[in-house]
Structure formats: structure tokens, C-alpha cells
Amino acid sequence: MSKCGYVSVVGRPNAGKSSLLNWLVGEKIAMVSHKANATRKRSNIIVMHNDDQIIFVDTPGLHETEKLLNQFMLDEALKAMGDCDLILFLAPITDKLSHYESFLEKKKKDIKHILLLTKIDNVTNNEVLEKMKEYEKYSNEYEAVIPVSIKKQTTHAHILDSVVKLLPEHPYLYDPEILTTEHLRDIFKEFIRESIFENISDEIPYETDVLINKVEEKNDLDVIKATIIVQKGTQKGMIIGKGATALKRIGKDARIKIEKLTGRKCYLELFVSVKKGWTKSKQGLKDLGYDVNL
Structure with a gap:
């Protein structure tokens, strides 16, 4: 076996x-x-x-x-x-x-x-x-x-x-063709977070998260709309940057990662929203998918 x-x-x-x-x-x-x-x-x-x-x-x-x-x-x-x-x-x-x-x-x-x-x-x-x-x-x-x-x-x-x-004898738990049990939406989210970490300095990336609002698969194009969540208004300004340069840079990096994984063209639209103190409250964390039982 x-x-x-x-x-x-x-x-x-x-x-x-x-x-x-x-x-x-x-x-x-x-x-x-x-x-x-x-x-x-x-x-x-x-x-x-x-x-x-x-x-x-x-x-x-x-x-x-x-x-x-x-x-x-x-x-x-x-x-x-x-x-x-x-x-x-x-x-x-x-x-x-x-x-x-x-x-x-x-x-x-x-x-x-x-x-x-x-x-x-x-x-x-x-x-x-x-x-x-x-x-x-x-x-x-x-x-x-x-x-x-x-x-x-x-x-x-x-x-x-x-x-x-060191593993037990056991039938396969998953289809041998798949590489991960994660949904594509979650992988897209992580690619956007990674691009924030790469392009924004200091502590700001640690106080951000990403919500995938919409994923639409067209014939030869994936349309993705996502919102970057920050804790403070000043952080929103830094994520966007002067003339939206920082946001465009984040979006470009994330799009390249997504296209490399899927092998398809991607149209990625990013928004930025302030959710005050989300990392410091149980409800704020739960709203973003972190089931805190502490």
C-alpha cells in the first residue's frame, strides 16, 4: 500500500x-x-x-x-x-x-x-x-x-x-493531480499580501489584510477585485501613494504572480479601506477570517 x-x-x-x-x-x-x-x-x-x-x-x-x-x-x-x-x-x-x-x-x-x-x-x-x-x-x-x-x-x-x-501506510487523501487544498481566492489573497510586504516598508504590512471581493473567470481573462484593509487613515495614504503609485506597484507585482500560477491573463482592481484597530479586537480578527478562540 x-x-x-x-x-x-x-x-x-x-x-x-x-x-x-x-x-x-x-x-x-x-x-x-x-x-x-x-x-x-x-x-x-x-x-x-x-x-x-x-x-x-x-x-x-x-x-x-x-x-x-x-x-x-x-x-x-x-x-x-x-x-x-x-x-x-x-x-x-x-x-x-x-x-x-x-x-x-x-x-x-x-x-x-x-x-x-x-x-x-x-x-x-x-x-x-x-x-x-x-x-x-x-x-x-x-x-x-x-x-x-x-x-x-x-x-x-x-x-x-x-x-x-516515517509516514503511515494509507490510501491517498487527495487527488494526486492537485497541489494544494487552498481555494484560488485564498492564494490570490496571499499573493496580494506578499506584494504589500515587498513594496511597503516598516510595520504597515503587519497591520494590513486583504479581502477578495470578486473573482470572475472570462474566456481568456480572470477579473479580480480586492480590498486592502488597513488600521489607520495614514496607512491608507501610504498604501495608495502619491498619484496611486504605491497601489499600482502592489497591483502589478500581485498580477504577475497570479498570472504565472494560473497561466491566464489577469485584470486586478485594488481598493483600500480603513478598519480601525482590526488587529487588536477579536471581532475585527473574526471579520477577516481569523477565528480567535483565546
Whole structure:
């Protein structure tokens, strides 16, 4: 029988989780940003490896915070860790072991995990070996340690073979042809959010969200209308920019991402709306799809 199971991909903010998953699936699906805490919700990305099916779960970064939205994000990551068959813990090669030690305290003891040392292209081979030695004192905790570099092209198979060995025998849970269980509307939303993170500086991207108002598929064109939500009037001005230059830049970047994924032309129309204090109230968060039970 084939193997099939859920694999939660976890780590501190900006550990490279979404980049790794896009690389493994061979398509840009998960939102990627050089800024920490860009991923807010769990999402499933499906990879077929030989005759086996792996459902990777992308998660927000593990961190401690008092902010309501960030507490939701941490809760999403912890739920993913508790509901899976296997965990991949991503540890950037230059990190201290404290992040890994914190993860060990949070995870359920009966769920196995593999330790991935990421971003090894930034260091020498000797430094990689030294870091692996540091983790050896926890060798009874993990199933394997795998150094990973997307840029240096670590082979997919090395990671996927290690994952499949630890998954249960089970029929496929999803059609082998699909890459994600996410609706296209949600992927479009994340592409727009990613473009905001890329084009707007400071804290503003963290206080924005996106509502997809309409998606209409015409013969050779996708028509998408979306609203960017901000917390303050001053933020609205910065999102739009002088002569709407910032908004046009965000729209152009998002449209290119959407067209690359769908293979179709896209007409994207963006609006901006102020929803005061939405990140600080349970109702504000729920209105934007974050089911806060805190």
C-alpha cells in the first residue's frame, strides 16, 4: 500500500518554511517574505513522491507575543504540530539551539520529527558539520538531521525519502493531480499580501489584510477585485501613494504572480479601506477570517 500523511513544517519566524515548500512542490503557492511573521494561517501543500502522497502543512512561525493576531498565529502553528503524522523543524544554520529547545518543550512527545538545517549556503561545510555536532546531544529526540540549501540544490528526493519512511501506510487523501487544498481566492489573497510586504516598508504590512471581493473567470481573462484593509487613515495614504503609485506597484507585482500560477491573463482592481484597530479586537480578527478562540 502507498504511504500518505500530514507533515507540519514549523520553525521560528523567517526560518524559510514557505520557500522550502514552494521549492518542494515546484510551484509558487505559499507566501514568501524576507520579513518575519508573514504567514498567518495553516495551508496544505501536496507533494507526490513516487507512489506516496505527502501533505505538507505550512505554518506561522513559532514565537511568543502578547499581540492578539500573533497569538492566533502561534495557536495555528501549535494546532498543526498536534494534528500531524510527522514534523519538519526548520533551523537556520546560524541559529542558536534555544529555538530548537523551545520547540521540544511545545511539541507532543509521541509525534516524531526531522531536523532540517536551512540556509547552509551562507556558511562553509565545516561550519555545517560543527552545527550538526551541537545538535547531537538531542539525537534521541529527532529521527534525522538534514542540511538543506535551496540555492545549492539539495535534492528533493533526499528530504522526501526521509519523510516517507516515517509516514503511515494509507490510501491517498487527495487527488494526486492537485497541489494544494487552498481555494484560488485564498492564494490570490496571499499573493496580494506578499506584494504589500515587498513594496511597503516598516510595520504597515503587519497591520494590513486583504479581502477578495470578486473573482470572475472570462474566456481568456480572470477579473479580480480586492480590498486592502488597513488600521489607520495614514496607512491608507501610504498604501495608495502619491498619484496611486504605491497601489499600482502592489497591483502589478500581485498580477504577475497570479498570472504565472494560473497561466491566464489577469485584470486586478485594488481598493483600500480603513478598519480601525482590526488587529487588536477579536471581532475585527473574526471579520477577516481569523477565528480567535483565546
